[in-house]
Amino acid sequence: MMRTTRIAGLAASAALVGLPLAAGPASADSGELTAHLTQLNDSGASGTAWAEVDGNQVHIKLETSGMTAKAPHAQHVHIGGQSMCPDPDMEGTGPDGALKTTDAADQYGMVAVSLTMEPGKTGPKAAVDVPNFPTGDSYTYERTIEVSDQVAQDIKDGNGVIVTHGVDLDGSGTYDGKAMSDLDPKLPLEATVPAACGELDQAQMSMPEGGVETGGSSTGGIEYPAALTLGAVAVGLGGAGFLAGRRKSTR
Numbered sequence: 232m233m234r235t236t237r238i239a240g241l242a243a244s245a246a247l248v249g250l251p252l253a254a255g256p257a258s259a260d261s262g263e264l265t266a267h268l269t270q271l272n273d274s275g276a277s278g279t280a281w282a283e284v285d286g287n288q289v290h291i292k293l294e295t296s297g298m299t300a301k302a303p304h305a306q307h308v309h310i311g312g313q314s315m316c317p318d319p320d321m322e323g324t325g326p327d328g329a330l331k332t333t334d335a336a337d338q339y340g341m342v343a344v345s346l347t348m349e350p351g352k353t354g355p356k357a358a359v360d361v362p363n364f365p366t367g368d369s370y371t372y373e374r375t376i377e378v379s380d381q382v383a384q385d386i387k388d389g390n391g392v393i394v395t396h397g398v399d400l401d402g403s404g405t406y407d408g409k410a411m412s413d414l415d416p417k418l419p420l421e422a423t424v425p426a427a428c429g430e431l432d433q434a435q436m437s438m439p440e441g442g443v444e445t446g447g448s449s450t451g452g453i454e455y456p457a458a459l460t461l462g463a464v465a466v467g468l469g470g471a472g473f474l475a476g477r478r479k480s481t482r
């Protein structure tokens with residue numbers, strides 16, 4: 232009883248000052264996970280991801296570096312297979328042993344969540360929704376996504392694997408070449424080959440810069456204003472080109 236009262240009091244103060252409550256070390260079922268992404272296809276890419284599961288909402292943050300510059304990067308939570316990344320040196324069925332996305336499906340499974348930006352959809356069908364994926368060699372992505380009970384549980388259980396895609400394999404400066412993608416035959420293979428992979432494991436460290444806000448607002452405070460999120464992403468992309476692209480597409 233006393234304990235309950237004290238926790239309620241703490242929650243109230245945290246809500247008052249707008250602090251996230253999930254600041255302490257994560258326990259096994261806290262719904263907080265992290266992933267360290269390492270390269271596939273000799274891409275030189277790396278990254279860190281954080282996920283926080285709250286009911287059917289998954290708040291995901293992803294920071295990347297060393298990705299192919301000036302090119303869009305499909306990115307997903309994969310679920311299935313052995314819930315793991317392939318060996319970084321694994322050779323695939325693409326030209327010169329390039330690892331195609333499906334080559335490692337036994338390891339990381341299929342696309343369960345597409346990590347698009349607003350207003351992109353987030354299901355498996357949006358796996359190659361190129362215009363709504365982040366662009367550039369280093370970027371920060373953040374979005375709260377609604378998922379099914381099963382996907383939420385799988386991610387919480389540590390079965391999710393983050394995979395980012397797109398590698399300029401031949402160094403031409405763009406996605407091209409004769410080989411076509413195993414995910415979409417209209418795209419060059421280079422646009423969808425895996426660039427980096429990381430297994431979402433129960434967290435040792437909390438999400439930086441205030442994760443999911445848990446108190447205070449009448450809506451639950453999980454949704455980020457779309458304009459703010461897009462603005463942040465646009466800055467990360469080097470704004471102008473991204474915004475110009477958007478303006479064109481709304482004409």
Ligand SMILES: [Cu+2]
Nearest residue numbers: 306307342394
């Ligand atoms: Cu993927």
